[in-house]
Amino acid sequence: MVFKLRLIVQHLFFVLLTYGGRFGFHMGFALPCFSCPFVMGCGGSCYLLSLQGNWWGLQMALANWGTVMGLQALYYLGLFVLLTLALNKFWCGWICPFGTLQDWFTYLRRRLGIREAQLSWSARDRLKPVKYILLAYMIVVPLLIAHAGLHYDFHLPFCRSICPAKPLMPLFAGSTRHLALDFTNTVTLVFSILSVAIAGGMLVGMFFKERFFCLFCPMLVLIHLLRKISPVRFEKEVGACLGCGNCRRNCPMDIRDVHEQKTDKAVLSEDCMLCMTCTESCPADGVLSVRFFKWRLFSSSRDYVARRFIKPHKAGSVKVKV
Amino acid sequence: MDDNNKRRARLRSRVRQEVQTEYESARRLMEARDDYDPVWAYFLDLLMRPMDRNGLQAAVGRPVVEHLCNQAPYELFHAMGVHPLRMASGCFAAGRLSAGDFPVLMCPMLKAIVGMQRLRESSQTAPSARVVPTTCDWVVQYQQMTDADPEQTFFMELPHLRESERGQQRWLEQAYELVRFLESRMGVKLKRKALASSVQIFMRAWQAIGRLIEQRRAGRLPAVWFMAVANSFMLDPIEPWTEQLQRVLGHVDAHPSQAAGKGVFLAGSPILFPNFKLPLLIEAAGMTVLGDDLCTSERIWPGAVCPEENSFHGLLRALAERYHMACICPTFADNERRINTILGVLQRYPVRGVVHHVLKGCHPFDIDSFRLERQLKSAGIPFLRIETDYVEEDNRNIATRLEAFAEI
Known part of the structure; x- marks a missing residue:
């Protein structure tokens, strides 16, 4: 995780x-x-x-x-x-x-x-x-x-x-x-x-x-000034984004650019701190990914979201008063 | 009883018989398929439940609150101790019962919904409340169409711009309003823990259905069975439904069927049991539906509820946004991402074209289909628009067009 x-x-x-x-x-x-x-x-x-x-x-x-x-x-x-x-x-x-x-x-x-x-x-x-x-x-x-x-x-x-x-x-x-x-x-x-x-x-x-x-x-x-020549890349497959908004809502910095970006691949914005919370909560396979040179460090996926946000099921653990 | 009432009673009785026959013959058709397995029986049983509201009420064991669209968060109802039941029907016969009171060119699904409500006898359990998200023009007329008790009906004002701050705030306010409405109707207070538990329960169903979607896209599961499972959502309590879904997954893993014919993507207006006309005709034309964006099928579960904030507000916001922003219904003004779902499936799976289903009178999907056609054709993707109604008469015509499409 x-x-x-x-x-x-x-x-x-x-x-x-x-x-x-x-x-x-x-x-x-x-x-x-x-x-x-x-x-x-x-x-x-x-x-x-x-x-x-x-x-x-x-x-x-x-x-x-x-x-x-x-x-x-x-x-x-x-x-x-x-x-x-x-x-x-x-x-x-x-x-x-x-x-x-x-x-x-x-x-x-x-x-x-x-x-x-x-x-x-x-x-x-x-x-x-x-x-x-x-x-x-x-x-x-x-x-x-x-x-x-x-x-x-x-x-x-x-x-x-x-x-x-x-x-x-x-x-x-x-x-x-x-x-x-x-x-x-x-x-x-x-x-x-x-x-x-x-x-x-x-x-x-x-x-x-x-x-x-x-x-x-x-x-x-200062760090953002060097983003274009840094091997660290934060990218979005814009054509596959469903627009669910999890990236925007869960971002600690309230960054909207990742969600709103519909044309450019590079989404490392000025306020981004690469905590990857957005990538962790994106349920679309491969839409968000963080790379170092050509190597993919982490990429969004439905499976990861399921592992990250679904707690292990305990039988009879849910009680709802009717 | 005057003559008018007698005639209406006779008509109701005849239509009730026809509805019964329609549901049963649709079920028999499914059971007669070569790929039928007892694992599907549970879901077919559920699909018969809309005819028997008392049975449904007894099975779910909670007060039933009806809603007209997926936009109303299921988890909220569940956490309040009520059972959300989507008012939707694919029944041809039920639509005929109400057709005389409405315009000819009106959404046949809504006609069927009203027809099913009129068929309901006084002895049958009425819903505790109704929730109507104001999606399309037909839906906002629901009160006038049905003379529903305004005290029992809550209209969720749906902002048609999702990507604006104002739209998102308004929708969140509506989610809070829905909570207040349900609290006043049901006399219970929604607790944070209950909401968090419900989110978990529905996320488990989301996870299971995601695996089933993958199986279908890989061609291991015929579209009609996937739709049978999707259509049965919330016709039983969510937990046993999810358990049965796990059984299905085990079955599909053990006995994968091979996709017959070319893969297509099915887009457009909702398709509901017993009206499986189009998927069956597609199958008969030698094609197989590998993916769809129907709000009665895959699009019941878009996005995912991923709350980083576990305060009540944080949970409610995550829920509201999951239902609002992840939806690609053409009733939204900013809906350019709809094509992304289709292109995503096209890129990853052997899908050769898109069949766009338009129910007569479903104007949002009708209008959007032209834009979609332009976009897809410019990308070299074959596109076929099928406009149909809740009738059998156009089956031959549709079949011929689908066969020609399969040849492309």
Whole structure:
């Protein structure tokens, strides 16, 4: 079962990326997922830190073109590109520790039988540009620090003021310090207030809406830029789709494109995180498939749906009051 | 009793006899087939049940709620402790009983439905309620046609645009309305657990019928037997029906018949027992139906109910969407995916052409058949449109056209 395999992989990477550093395991500073570097002893660092960082960021590469420091910035960018090409959105749906944390909230809500909050189509569409704005924010502010005299207190703008992983993920390492407000000056205070407030809001959002933070995640945009040259493919046999809508309804990201696509084969959309929930719930044989180069990793089928969604029958287990 | 009433009573009595004869001769015809096996007897027994509502009521052991279309989710009724029974009939004689009160060019299936209702004696158990999804123009006139008690009748307003947000929301609202209607009629509260259990029970039937569809498409099962099984759906409680279906699967696995003649796909208006005229004529013309998109056959089970969310709302939404969005009935405005089912079967199985069945007066299928014909012919797929009524007189003509089609 794909969802069980995904659960295992997610939890394995959660442990590795949260505690790996304590055992000498570290996957570098260019991971295409929210493996938060503010977690003491983490096993890898999110590339967004490198992207914004004063020493490794884009502004450093531009300002020091051809120097060792500039090359180092390019090295992290290259590593990020390589890792993204290799696994593309699998980083989001299968590896990202912050994604796993969100899935725990969803699991809890489902266990409690609480209904998921549903966004209207127009609200969902209006949220789409937010991640681009956040990406621009984390690129422009370091450039302003480097070239326009913006104060250094604005450094790491996304991590320090927006990203909910920064205050929340260190809790798993026993650290509550990122929940504290920083009264050093107005900028740090505003940043820390924003950070804690957003984290609080995200906690509520994550409970009522599956993968709530991913709706705003700028990493999705970066990964999506490389989809055309990545060997990871998500395809739809458009001529065989019955339009049942299971893919759309079960998608944690409320993606409509897969269901609505009637002409193009490629259906890996910007918000997709390759969790394969849609493929698992598609009852039409071979309509949705995930490929790596020419190899088919997983494909939809009626048989799979039956195994996934029908519980083993227990005689006399059903009692309906008449 | 005045003369008019006496005449009506005499007519009713005569038609009742004719209906009885029609059902029994259709059954005898099935039993006389070379490929008949006792495993089919259960399903043939069920097909006779519409004539005996008291017997049916006793067999299902629950209050019966009639509905006019597959769009009303079966699982909802089941979870409420009632038995959903589809009002549908392929009986020629019953249609004659009501024909005088309706336009000539009207859906013969609806005439037969009304006829069967008029035949029902006062001693026979009346349904506890009726649910009418507003699919085609004829169906929305149901209240006027039958003088049904409005208190007992619930019209599910069917949005004819499925792929719009508004359409999906409206249909979900209608599913909630149906729950409220049934709760008030039956005096029970629908529980999440009961709904989840019913979803499981019907998914098991879906799984079994899926295997039978595969056997039929592989040419191991004659179309008339598949249709007999499909037509008997919900004429018995779902669990024993599914168990019998498993027996059939075992039988077909052990004794597969070989498809005789060219494979064809049967599309179009519903075909109901005892009116197996067209599938039998197709068979007689040397062809075999390997797949269909009839709402009384394969299309009873389109898509699948796959709820990731197990809250009450999540289950109801999954159910509503399975019945609404997976349906390819031409009463929907956005129905371009209908051809996908046909092309899918054509690509994977040895199907040589499409026979499109149009019941006289079934305007949605009639209109859609022209679009389908254009699409299929442009793809080089032979297409034959058969327009017919609940009569035997056009059998020779249809047989000749089918024989010519088989030669292509």
